[in-house]
Amino acid sequence: xxxxxxxxxxxxxxxxxxxxxxxxxxxxxxxxxxxxxxxxxxxxxxxxxxxxxxxxxxxxxxxxxxxxxxxxxxxxxxxxxxxxxxxxxxxxxxxxxxxxxxxxxxxxxxxxxxxxxxxxxxxxxxxxxxxxxxxxxxxxxxxxxxxxxxxxxxxxxxxxxxxxxxxxxxxxxxxxxxxxxxxxxxxxxxxxxxxxxxxxxxxxxxxxxxxxxxxxxxxxxxxxxxxxxxxxxxxxxxxxxxxxxxxxxxxxxxxxxxxxxxxxxxxxxxxxxxxxxxxxxxxxxxxxxxxxxxxxxxxxxxxxxxxxxxxxxxxxxxxxxxxxxxxxxxxxx
Amino acid sequence: xxxxxxxxxxxxxxxxxxxxxxxxxxxxxxxxxxxxxxxxxxxxxxxxxxxxxxxxxxxxxxxxxxxxxxxxxxxxxxxxxxxxxxxxxxxxxxxxxxxxxxxxxxxxxxxxxxxxxxxxxxxxxxxxxxxxxxxxxxxxxxxxxxxxxxxxxxxxxxxxxxxxxxxxxxxxxxxxxxxxxxxxxxxxxxxxxxxxxxxxxxxxxxxxxxxxxxxxxxxxxxxxxxxxxxxxxxxxxxxxxxxxxxxxxxxxxxxxxxxxxxxxxxxxxxxxxxxxxxxxxxxxxxxxxxxxxxxxxxxxxxxxxxxxxxxxxxxxxxxxxxxxxxxxxxxxx
DNA sequence: CTGTTAGCGCATTCAA
DNA sequence: TTGAATGCGCTAACAG
Numbered sequence: 001x002x003x004x005x006x007x008x009x010x011x012x013x014x015x016x017x018x019x020x021x022x023x024x025x026x027x028x029x030x031x032x033x034x035x036x037x038x039x040x041x042x043x044x045x046x047x048x049x050x051x052x053x054x055x056x057x058x059x060x061x062x063x064x065x066x067x068x069x070x071x072x073x074x075x076x077x078x079x080x081x082x083x084x085x086x087x088x089x090x091x092x093x094x095x096x097x098x099x100x101x102x103x104x105x106x107x108x109x110x111x112x113x114x115x116x117x118x119x120x121x122x123x124x125x126x127x128x129x130x131x132x133x134x135x136x137x138x139x140x141x142x143x144x145x146x147x148x149x150x151x152x153x154x155x156x157x158x159x160x161x162x163x164x165x166x167x168x169x170x171x172x173x174x175x176x177x178x179x180x181x182x183x184x185x186x187x188x189x190x191x192x193x194x195x196x197x198x199x200x201x202x203x204x205x206x207x208x209x210x211x212x213x214x215x216x217x218x219x220x221x222x223x224x225x226x227x228x229x230x231x232x233x234x235x236x237x238x239x240x241x242x243x244x245x246x247x248x249x250x251x252x253x254x255x256x257x258x259x260x261x262x263x264x265x266x267x268x269x270x271x272x273x274x275x276x277x278x279x280x281x282x283x284x285x286x287x288x289x290x291x292x293x294x295x296x297x298x299x300x301x302x303x304x305x306x307x308x309x310x311x312x313x314x315x316x317x318x319x320x321x322x323x324x325x326x327x328x329x330x331x332x333x
Numbered sequence: 334x335x336x337x338x339x340x341x342x343x344x345x346x347x348x349x350x351x352x353x354x355x356x357x358x359x360x361x362x363x364x365x366x367x368x369x370x371x372x373x374x375x376x377x378x379x380x381x382x383x384x385x386x387x388x389x390x391x392x393x394x395x396x397x398x399x400x401x402x403x404x405x406x407x408x409x410x411x412x413x414x415x416x417x418x419x420x421x422x423x424x425x426x427x428x429x430x431x432x433x434x435x436x437x438x439x440x441x442x443x444x445x446x447x448x449x450x451x452x453x454x455x456x457x458x459x460x461x462x463x464x465x466x467x468x469x470x471x472x473x474x475x476x477x478x479x480x481x482x483x484x485x486x487x488x489x490x491x492x493x494x495x496x497x498x499x500x501x502x503x504x505x506x507x508x509x510x511x512x513x514x515x516x517x518x519x520x521x522x523x524x525x526x527x528x529x530x531x532x533x534x535x536x537x538x539x540x541x542x543x544x545x546x547x548x549x550x551x552x553x554x555x556x557x558x559x560x561x562x563x564x565x566x567x568x569x570x571x572x573x574x575x576x577x578x579x580x581x582x583x584x585x586x587x588x589x590x591x592x593x594x595x596x597x598x599x600x601x602x603x604x605x606x607x608x609x610x611x612x613x614x615x616x617x618x619x620x621x622x623x624x625x626x627x628x629x630x631x632x633x634x635x636x637x638x639x640x641x642x643x644x645x646x647x648x649x650x651x652x653x654x655x656x657x658x659x660x661x662x663x664x665x666x
Numbered sequence: 667c668t669g670t671t672a673g674c675g676c677a678t679t680c681a682a
Numbered sequence: 683t684t685g686a687a688t689g690c691g692c693t694a695a696c697a698g
Contacts, residue, residue, distance in 0.1 A: 001445070003690095014668065015691095016668070016669060016671095016693085017667090022692095046445065046446050048387075049446040049448075050383055050386050051693090052691080052693075053383050053674090054383050054674050054675070055674055056674085070408030070409050071408060075404060075407075075408045078403065086429070091443065093426060094415075096412075112334070113379050113382040113383075114382055114383060115382075138334075250613040277583070280586070282590075338676095348685085349677080350684060350685075352676065352677055352678085353677095353684085361683070362684090380676075381674090383675080385675080385677075386690095387675080388678080388689080389676080389677055389678085390690070
């Protein structure tokens with residue numbers, strides 16, 4: 001790889017001048033600019049971003065810490081972030097937290113050590129206190145998919161409570177009164193909020209929450225299956241089920257079919273997230289929209305605006321989910 | 334952030350010594366090592382990886398260029414790579430190519446400029462010639478999911494031909510004789526290979542390939558739907574359909590249902606890839622396994638072995654796909 | 667508008 | 683075993 005020295009030599013100018021035409025930092029006469037450009041071309045010169053970042057103390061790259069790199073949720077989160085950042089000429093550096101407190105900290109340290117200009121967090125294991133403490137750190141950061149009080153301006157989040165309300169209200173309006181609920185891990189914020197929404201909607205209709213038709217799952221397919229089996233085992237009466245995410249809804253579907261029941265005739269099912277394959281299921285899954293890709297984009301724009309001063313697109317920090325009606329849930333018969 | 338200077342000052346040793354304890358590069362007396370370690374701890378010192386990489390000309394990070402960051406295929410490819418690399422203490426830097434020749438080149442340049450020690454490519458638009466030319470570049474690289482002749486040692490790939498054979502043979506053995514085929518974009522290697530396998534299996538059974546029951550799609554859901562509609566429109570006779578990937582199979586399913594037909598009774602359907610949600614479909618999709626996650630891991634191990642000299646796990650460079658029998662395809666009635 | 671001069675934080679010779 | 687000196691490739695004052 002050619003270096004800036006060789007370019008400056010070939011162009012017959014100084015180091016600084018080459019640097020200037022690269023960064024458009026200050027005026028350079030068209031003539032010398034041409035010479036430099038020609039030399040760069042000739043040498044197939046590509047600046048060493050590592051050196052740039054060491055010298056300039058900024059890297060044009062933003063660190064992104066997510067729980068996983070795969071899966072419908074993280075995948076679309078990550079690509080939303082990446083696209084928006086790339087569009088603005090910034091780079092993304094990813095680290096994976098695996099929903100583990102230690103790994104999340106390791107990831108943050110890794111990103112910091114890479115001279116990132118800012119950080120985007122999707123943290124599950126780290127506490128609010130930890131996040132609040134980061135507030136005083138040098139690096140600006142934004143949190144996706146979580147609303148930490150005291151850090152409102154740094155959060156891009158979804159109204160999970162409303163999501164829970166929407167799902168339940170929909171079923172209520174369809175005439176259902178006995179609605180089972182399979183929640184996510186309740187020690188995570190969003191799972192608790194979605195459940196709270198469910199209870200709120202129930203209360204609106206004067207229906208008491210019945211713990212006997214509620215099971216706590218772990219957001220994975222298998223757990224939806226198991227939870228559904230448990231529900232059937234309890235011999236409790238219910239005509240509809242809400243799953244706190246689509247993954248579990250898929251597992252629940254299997255259990256429902258095994259039971260010889262069909263949807264939505266015998267039982268109505270509603271999911272949450274509206275993952276890409278929700279409309280491919282049979283019956284097509286009625287679910288609550290979770291605009292993760294958009295939230296990812298917004299997190300990226302937040303950084304673009306607050307760190308790089310690029311503010312050419314609107315930023316929305318709070319999202320209201322809506323129910324997406326398809327086939328898996330219908331009127332109570 | 335504390336620097337190495339502050340650590341050396343606090344510990345009362347030289348720069349070089351601090352560097353030595355960090356890298357275990359040469360013997361340091363236990364005593365001074367302890368002093369340095371203590372100082373690092375006290376200052377919460379984290380080495381600046383950017384500076385390390387500039388000084389040492391190696392970054393402990395490997396560049397990964399993939400077509401997309403989301404979706405069942407890329408997601409699991411990417412996380413396979415990331416996990417394996419992280420396990421060995423190496424870092425991953427991602428760039429996205431979007432199946433576009435220019436963007437793929439940009440991505441490569443980005444990765445090179447980040448001082449990556451090696452590159453992992455999942456390229457779709459770039460030609461074999463381009464790849465062959467890279468052979469002479471300074472950076473070692475490995476190609477996933479593609480077999481380029483002349484670069485065999487640098488490729489981790491799937492026997493797509495065999496995949497096509499397996500899918501078709503399975504249907505043939507079930508008694509089907511008129512098997513429609515919805516292919517991927519034929520200018521991409523794997524799509525052509527899968528189709529070639531299909532033809533091979535047909536030939537084995539002495540059945541001529543009928544272009545009238547074959548449509549070229551683009552690997553996306555919608556295209557499976559459209560292709561299936563076309564097939565029905567042609568009024569051609571067929572009792573089974575193979576889709577060159579699961580995405581299109583899902584689209585085809587929709588079209589088949591709209592036609593009032595059911596699977597596998599009226600028509601048998603086989604996909605390709607065995608994506609995570611294939612078993613969630615109804616009927617559960619019979620498909621051909623595509624071990625992308627494993628291939629990602631192998632690419633990472635290739636780098637670990639050939640670039641970093643870490644060779645603690647077996648490496649497999651060529652994968653043989655197998656049919657995964659579920660419910661969407663059955664005996665011809 | 668252009669060149670000179672210092673570093674950025676660290677690894678790595680070479681001596682001691 | 684340890685320290686001093688040099689440079690990785692580039693940016694950023696400061697002069698000119």
